[in-house]
């Protein structure tokens with residue numbers, strides 16, 4: 001029988017997609033870093049609706065995302081802008097905001113959407129909830145700032161469900177120097193004396209220490225100080241994208257030595273540095289957005305709004321928009337925006353350097369994350385598909401999507417229990 005040549009690639013493509021779908025359905029797909037607003041969790045308005053957010057339950061379901069860490073993020077104002085930033089009043093403001101977010105996750109998982117999603121406190125909870133077909137929520141804290149100088153709050157945050165906590169965000173705090181010191185100079189030259197106590201306390205209660213946003217010195221000192229494996233909940237490889245938020249090879253090797261894991265983040269600016277558009281290209285793109293009634297893309301927060309408006313266009317209208325974009329690319333070529341392939345290049349790089357057991361995946365959705373091909377939680381399958389294209393096996397993909405992080409979480413809780421004895 002004669003099979004036309006052109007049919008062969010498409011049938012192997014179909015088989016590849018089928019295989020990727022089977023793997024995606026079989027492994028626990030966990031995103032370790034998704035931001036949220038407590039104001040988006042009320043009885044009238046919440047993540048059970050599609051809304052203008054990258055993360056929500058409808059997107060989670062259609063994208064085959066099984067589990068996520070809701071991030072309790074509290075920013076801080078710099079000492080120079082706000083004299084009480086690192087004093088009692090500043091800490092109390094931050095603490096109140098953190099508690100509001102802890103309460104919002106409880107409300108969402110135990111009242112508003114309790115039939116669809118459940119809060120997990122241990123890796124065995126994650127597996128048990130996943131087996132019931134419900135979605136799994138976990139909690140991480142981004143920035144140790146709301147702990148203030150009260151070390152007792154580490155246990156309080158643990159009791160409130162926190163299972164990882166990053167020492168810093170952008171800007172130095174009472175615990176450690178932030179990566180922003182590469183621009184602004186240093187405060188502690190690494191971890192502060194209080195920060196060292198907080199690391200010991202996190203080890204004691206079984207909270208994973210997160211080094212994303214920390215300076216290199218803070219991160220390296222944390223790796224040496226922590227009695228448990230450490231994690232980077234949302235960072236990428238500095239060798240591929242040279243920004244201070246990413247981790248260089250020396251850091252990645254130190255993280256591996258602790259037994260930890262880096263959750264490679266799909267945040268455009270950390271995946272690839274792109275040259276800004278020429279004025280002609282910017283003007284043409286702005287005109288196209290206007291023609292199709294799409295919102296301006298002024299900042300990272302606009303991405304979710306833009307995507308949801310784009311989805312509302314009719315199919316022929318969206319095709320027209322895509323044709324227009326292709327014309328603009330031809331007439332005024334620009335530096336291509338970071339995409340799924342650039343993102344998975346970081347996974348490949350980290351896997352080659354530190355091994356398949358020390359790499360995971362995060363989006364930073366609703367916190368500035370999202371790239372072409374993984375714009376929101378509904379597109380999560382695309383990541384698995386790209387991994388399958390590159391030859392990753394089911395066993396390896398299981399490790400990347402959740403196996404490694406859950407192994408670390410288990411280990412950290414086990415060591416904590418030993419330390420408490």
Ligand SMILES: [Zn+2]
Pocket residue numbers: 142213234367
């Ligand atoms: Zn962050």
